[in-house]
Amino acid sequence: xxxxxxxxxxxxxxxxxxxxxxxxxxxxxxxxxxxxxxxxxxxxxxxxxxxxxxxxxxxxxxxxxxxxxxxxxxxxxxxxxxxxxxxxxxxxxxxxxxxxxxxxxxxxxxxxxxxxxxxxxxxxxxxxxxxxxxxxxxxxxxxxxxxxxxxxxxxxxxxxxxxxxxxxxxxxxxxxxxxxxxxxxxxxxxxxxxxxxxxxxxxxxxxxxxxxxxxxxxxxxxxxxxxxxxxxxxxxxxxx
Ligand SMILES: [Fe+2]
Numbered sequence: 001x002x003x004x005x006x007x008x009x010x011x012x013x014x015x016x017x018x019x020x021x022x023x024x025x026x027x028x029x030x031x032x033x034x035x036x037x038x039x040x041x042x043x044x045x046x047x048x049x050x051x052x053x054x055x056x057x058x059x060x061x062x063x064x065x066x067x068x069x070x071x072x073x074x075x076x077x078x079x080x081x082x083x084x085x086x087x088x089x090x091x092x093x094x095x096x097x098x099x100x101x102x103x104x105x106x107x108x109x110x111x112x113x114x115x116x117x118x119x120x121x122x123x124x125x126x127x128x129x130x131x132x133x134x135x136x137x138x139x140x141x142x143x144x145x146x147x148x149x150x151x152x153x154x155x156x157x158x159x160x161x162x163x164x165x166x167x168x169x170x171x172x173x174x175x176x177x178x179x180x181x182x183x184x185x186x187x188x189x190x191x192x193x194x195x196x197x198x199x200x201x202x203x204x205x206x207x208x209x210x211x212x213x214x215x216x217x218x219x220x221x222x223x224x225x226x227x228x229x230x231x232x233x234x235x236x237x238x239x240x
Contacts, residue, residue: 030195032156068134070104070146078128080109080147084217084225085183088140089170092233096140100232103133103169104144111150120152145223151190163190163197172232183228184210 027038066072071082085104089097107113107130110122114130128147136142149164165182172178184197191197191206200206217225 026199028195028199030157031199034199063133063135067132068142068144070106070128070130070132070144072145073129073132074127076127078108078125078147080125080128080150082145082223083148084143084145084219084223085166085211085228086141086143086214086217086225087211087228087230089136089142089172090140090229090231091172092231096136096138097172097232098136098138098140100136100140100142101133101169101171102136102142103131104146104166105131106146106166107149107152109147109150111152113152118152122150122152148185148224151188156195161190161193163188163194168230170230170232177232179230179232181230182209183226185226186210186213 026034028034071077089100089102091097105113107118108123108125108128110125112118112120112122112124114124114128130149132144132146134142134144146166149166151161151164154160154162163184165184168179168181168183170177170179170181182196184191197206197209200209211226211228214225214227217227219225
């Protein structure tokens, strides 16, 4: 396959060139800002002794009880579909990461961020800030209560809309285990048209970005639930 000249008039067509190195693959043509973010030099992996010494440590005292419940941060509840998002943070060997800081941010139910640069003409919700954080427990589990975010336009290309998503930032045992990523919801019709989602070129890896609807954790008469596990591994750095 080759990249379509106008991939957004239909489903995104991915380049499939095995000669492309990882640096080139991070520069995804359909996702414009990757041209400035993608590394231009070969990546290097830090020696083990440099990344096992000073991992970040976050104490419970750094968090407020409401930090993990985005529906309880204001006088009243936000509008929208209340959901629970939970899962485990694991290392490459499947071991749970205890005390990992998990931070989330998201648009409100109307697809609007509480941020100065978001001028999407959708209403802000006075009862929703859209940011939360928690620490994983002894089994590596995290849990948030929030509302399902709406899709929003983002002007990357004509009629560009993001699938509903929640942004995640995680710190593992070491700083180079930081991961910034996005969680998506199953069955979103915008997946084929979103260059950010499709910039993850391996279809199996894209599937891992989609949470699982979790009936077992759904709270009757109150909230649906989604489960999303996250694996952290050391990230190679761009060579200086
Ligand atoms: Fe977003």
